[in-house]
Amino acid sequence: MGAGHAHGRLYRAGDSIVHRLPPQCKLVAVVAFTLVVVATDRERFPAFAGYAALLIVVAAVAGIRPPFILRRMTVELPFVLFAVALPFLSPGPRVEVLGVWLSVDGLLAGWNILAKATLGVVASILLAATTEPRILLLGAARLRLPQLMVQIAMFMLRYADVIVEEMRRMKVARESRAFAARNLKQVPVIARSAGALFIRSYERGERVHLAMLSRGYTGTFPVIDDISASRWQWGIAGTLPLTALAILAGSLL
Amino acid sequence: MHVPDGFFTVPVSVSAAAVAVAGVTVCLRGARKELDDRTAPMAGLVAAFVFAVQMLNFPVAVGTSGHLLGGALAAILVGPYTGVLCIAVVLLVQALFFADGGLTALGVNIGLLGIVTVLVGYGVFRLVTRFAPRSRAAIGIGSFTAALISVPVSALVFTLLYAVGGTSSIEIGTVATAMVGVHTLIGIGEGLITMVAVSTVLAVRPDLVYGARALARPLLLRRADGSPIPADAERAEPRRRTRPVLIGGVVITLLLAGVVGFYASSSPDGLERVAADTGFDTQAKPHDLADSPLGDYGVKGVENERISVGLAGVIGVTITLLAGGGVAWAARRRTEHRRRAGRSAADA
Amino acid sequence: MNALRVSGLAYAYPDGTQALFGVDLSLERGERVALLGPNGAGKTTLVLHLNGILTPGAGQVHVGGLEVGPARLREIRRRVGLVFQDPDDQLFMPTVREDVAFGPANLGLRGSELERRVKVALAKVGMAHAADRPPHHLSFGQRRRVAVATVLAMEPEILVLDEPSSNLDPASRRELSEILKNLDVTVLMVTHDLPYALEICERSLILSGGVVVADGPTPEILADGELLTRHRLELPYGFAVPGAQ
Known part of the structure; x- marks a missing residue:
């Protein structure tokens, strides 16, 4: 966890379709997407490439630039180090990669953590970058948090x-x-x-x-502005996890 | 120690999520008793505070740094139920806004960093302060011990989860050694920070420390001319039902230390063997304490390696508890002695 | 029935510091009463009991016959409006309108009734023109008036003001006193500004050392120099109570 957590830096104001989606739709979409990613078998390499492509499309539509995402990705650094160490530390059969003998299982395990963690992190970064924190919490409240x-x-x-x-x-x-x-x-x-x-x-x-x-505050802000979502908006948000699911299904064929 | 997506297998993530949901539900009920109007923002502040101090990385050993987990701190400041909620909120916010800790690993993270640290931390805190319920020193010592023990225990539970459902095949002994070793050091830092932070708040705004509620004195009534109105009877101090939490915390701590230690050594030469395989050990220097009775987390003279390591864990925890309790007891003796001296001086 | 009755109220903060030692007082409906007292007399602690933010260690508070307790907080807070000393603590919404709407919205009002409450409350304090401005762009005196409006919008039966005249320039001070004198509610004004108490309140209480030590018509209380001195209260230099010898 680096310095500079002030949440002013998390949200990138914008007016893309991703920004305008109600928070609860985006939350559900990101959680569902991450679930699909985590459930994917680690050896289905093309599926992971597909997931990454999906996130790149979302970032492009939302107008979130790569340098911003890369900077924010440093949070996963400790586990990246762990993932990189795995091929050296894991037992089992070994292969030679660039003159170093590495554990096959360790390589796969490292890849597994690296790929899934990175996809999860980027999805969360995009969520926070397109939704104001206060609104995101209202969305969570609508989802019965x-x-x-x-x-x-x-x-x-x-x-x-x-x-x-x-x-x-x-x-x-x-x-x-x-x-x-x-x-x-x-x-x-x-x-x-x-x-x-x-x-x-x-x-x-x-x-x-x-x-x-x-003044009568009892723990809930009186919600005067409505943030309910239309079926259409749920549909748009749903494309992310549904496409991911389709990619997963495709890789199983 | 924020676990990302994909670190644990799906079954482990799902079971951990179920445990976390159950735990949070229990805490939501319990928190209603702890929170009143004035303390509700305290919970928010404690959450923000834990969040902020998790950013304060402090160095633990060469090249390694750790950050506070904050569970013990939260439990002492706002009470155990609210404490769990605070940590859960911190983790939720970190996962949602900061991509720190995976969304699918949220259950694991709430379990490890919230429920375990709070349960162990608060149990130890009550145990220590029980022996000296009316002094600030005791609360400081209790805070230190609570935080110190809560961190490595949390690391042990992490190891346990890893044994059940880690996605990589590194031997559990390696993970246990690395996790517990580093987190014992982090625990010392956490203990110091928790102790000083609680003591500082206690000195300036004692009303904000949940764990210090026992320090309150009974009310006096006065007439308009300032003469005291005799109280009906000294109000009996409400006895809190701390025993279940207390015993639970200690039992869990000891159990974990023992059981996980036992399992951890199922590959007795964990890190060493891997290190030898890869040639790492040529750089490793033997630790100065390796020859002490608990060095390398094993008890000398106990043949079975697994039992030996388990025993070492139990002994370590017990020693820490006894040390903390002993100092608190001594502190209490001193305050009582002073109080008695004061009373006899007033009588004379 | 009294609008407000406090009996035997004692309170100690959890650290053991006791602030109130048995306060007794009562207010009739429509009365304007000043609560005078030096710093540290327990004035703010007492005020925080009136709408149930603090729970009495001993004794009771009744508002319009209803005992203040955890079960009736919503109704109590509708009846007792608290205006805090620093308007910046009271105003936290993006615009004046939203801030004034916050209280009645918490009471469950929406739509046109909410709109009406906001309008009436702002008109009473002469701030209707500022409805759409952010509070922090207003002058200090204007902010204090908006703070009063945020409470008036809840249509309270008792208005409790903590040091309403502090930091006000003479013009703002006069404007506020005119507003307060024209309100049709019971007023309890906590202050150590004695001339202001004399101007607005017909009756005064002195709280000192956590108990009420004097209660009577304001001119009489202020004329008793010895009483004032004993409780660290002073009239400003050159000020004489009109009608006193």
Whole structure:
């Protein structure tokens, strides 16, 4: 997880058909697509190429540029390292690749994790890039995500900005006094600033919340604007997982 | 430790999702008791906070860095049920908005990083603070121990899941060694950060720490001229039903340490053999502690390697628990001693 | 029946700090009462009990005969409108209109009735022209008036204001006092601005050390210099209570 998580960077404003789809349709589409990907046998290489092509089409339609996606893909780095190590560490029969003896099973396992994780990550990146976080949560609420969790998530998003901003300030303050996190001895310093950060952000949000409660807020934002989806919109969103399913079926023939 | 799509087999992902749904449902019910109007945004803040501190990578060993899991922290700050919900929300948001952790692995992630860390963390916390329910020091120590133990236990459960349904064929011993080793180090960092963060909040806004509710004092009533109104009777402190959580947490911890350790060593020479196969071991240096009784996670003098490693896990956890409990007990003795001294001084 | 009755209210924060030590007070319907007291007297803590945000450690709060408790929070919060000290805590929606609509929408109103509530409330505070503007583009005095409107839109029976005159320039101060005097609701105004209390409220209470230590007509309370000094309250330099000796 790299720095710079402020969610202003996640969403790319736009007016494509992908942007305009109701959030619940996109959510279902992405989850269904990922399920198809995960269920695909690791040796059906052409199917994975087909899935990748599908995501490229979605990205092109939504106007999301490759550099943006590549930058965001760094989140899967730890597992990429694991996947790359697999061919060296796995037991079993070995093949020679470019002069190195590698485990066949390890190669396949590494490929499996790499391919599926990457497709899942890119699908999620596209979802977040075309849907505002608040709207995405409304979509999740429509899909019967428990109200309490939606509420926690709403507060979380509101606090996240405050916290990230405060963290950046405190980091600057620390580093301008020649502090850098180098070893375990510095954990207490980070921990103390974490505690201070917590109280600073809490007190900012607490008063707003009390004022909301006083006006009858009971945990759900009154939804005045409707986000219901038409059958047509479900149809469009459905093309992603359905095409993926068709690709899977095709590869089985 | 956010598991991506495709890391575990479909059956494991699906069962983990079922467990996660069941766990979250239980927590939704339980959270109603923990949350009131004032603490609802706390849950959101804790979620945001856990999310933020997971970004703080701290170095654990040469070339490796880890981040907080935050389960113990969340449980201590907002209570165990709400704590699980917070972590679940963090993981959901990470999967949806940040592509961190796969959507199909969400069940696995909620189970490992949410349910396991909270259950173990809160169980250990209650166990430690039970011996010194009325001091801040005890809460600090409890926080440290809780976080410290919760991380490697979570890593052990990961290993267990991997044994059942990992998609690669690396021997479980290798995975266990790597996971537990690294996560014990992460646990120390997590313990320190949790302890200091909880203590800081406790010092400034003690009302925000769920785990410190026992510190509240009974009310006084006064008349307009300031003279006290005698209370009817000292209100009995409400006894919370902590025993089930407590015992559950400890049993699970010990069980995991033992059982997983047992399985982990089913290929006793896991990493070593693979390393030898690939020539890695020429670079590896023997660890300084390898000769200590628990070095290399085995107990010397126990013939069966599997039992030995399982035993090492149990012993390790027990020692940590006893150490934490002992310090808390000592702290309690001191406060009680001081209180008694204060009372006799007032009598004189 | 009293509009508001507080009896034996005591409260300690979970850290053990006790803020209220047995508060007794009652308000008649249509009364405007000032709650005076130094910093740290427990004024804000008391206010947070009036609509059930804090739960009493001992004692009760009754609003129009209804005891404040977890089961009736929605009705209590409709009846008791709280205007917080800092309008920026109260205003968080993108436009003034949405902000004023937030309360009545939480009560379940939609469509034309919601629209009417917003319009009436904004007209009462003279801010109808600003309905579509973002709150943070308004002046501080305007923001405070919008904050009052957000509460009025819920048509409360009791309006509770926390330090309504703080940080206002003289013109905004006068505009707000005229608005408050023309409202047809019970008003409880928490303040240490004594002239403002005298201008708006016929009756005053002094809260000090977590208990009510004085209760009477505002001119009498303010004329008792010794009482004021004892509770760290002071009239501004050169200010004399009209009609007092």
